[in-house]
Amino acid sequence: MTAEITCLLDGRFALAECPTWDERRQKLFFTDIKGKAIHALDWKNRELETWTFAKEVGSFALCEDGRLIVAVWDQVVLFDPQSGAQQAIASIEADNPHTRLNDGKAGPDGAFWVGTMDNRSPRQPVAGLYRVAPDGKVTQILDGVHVSNGLAWSPDGRAMYHADSSPGWVDRWRFDPAAGAVSERTRFAQLTNETGRPDGATVDSSGNYWSAGVSAGVLNCFSPSGALLAKFTLPVPRPTMPCFCGPELADLVITSLRPDDAASIEAAPQSGSLFHLRPGLTGLPSYRFGAKG
DSSP states (O other): OOOOOEEEEOOOOSBEEEEEEETTTTEEEEEETTTTEEEEEETTTOOEEEEEOSSOEEEEEEBTTSOEEEEETTEEEEEOTTTOOEEEEEEOSTTOTTEEEEEEEEOTTSOEEEEEEEOSSSOOSOEEEEEEOTTOOEEEEEEEESBEEEEEEOTTSOEEEEEETTTTEEEEEEEETTTTEEEEEEEEEEOOTTTOOEEEEEEOTTOOEEEEETTTTEEEEEOTTSOEEEEEEOSSSOEEEEEEESTTSOEEEEEEBOOSSHHHHHHOTTTTSEEEEOOSOOOOOOOOBTOOO
8 A cells, every 4th residue: 555645734733633524614624732723724725724722622523513522621612613602511630730631533422532641751641531422421431541542433333442652552442332332442453662652543434543653753554453554654753643534535634743852843844734645545424523323
């Protein structure tokens, strides 16, 4: 599997993450976590729209009613891009000064699944994974996590993937869309600094799991059984998350972060930008908060 990798948006954001395709608006939404912003790129005219928040935006998902559900530090809020109105519906780990909300997605059950991460260095296993129901009820799914990441679902919605970036594992769970419950956890992949510790991820229509190897400047593609099918080397050292987008869901976009040190930026000046390839596979529409199936 080969493909040409090009720069889609030379934005050089501090920490671009959570690319999400909105087929209704024909726009690619993504966050700049450190920039405390959500951006939307119009796919046709390449115009960029931006909304800023009071604190870091770890992730977000599309809502069935047209709003976004947004993870802002330790609060989960409903946000209307049209009016700018915000409505807080949940608070997660607000009593822990060392964690913040990180990777999150809407699932096949219509809930918002979101994890936290330890902000300290070295990371400690004090974070977790949570399910936020449409009525705002929060259920903790997992604890003992360093940096929750890699959420994605199989095409039939019956399997959920979840990763912890620091130890480098990706796990696969049996998922019940009707109940919004997980069971039968198994190890799917184990990655290292050299092979690319798992950051954000997506699944294509064939069930392959695409993982941003944030420590190695690569994009890893695994089969549903966990075999490494392909590895793409990117022009930047710190990719953060892939997403299938475009009218036919045939375009794969990868966000990236901008390192703090001058030497890394000099070596890869487009760090923090969005990159594009067409791998010959298609993705799946995003699930929406408040809508099942």
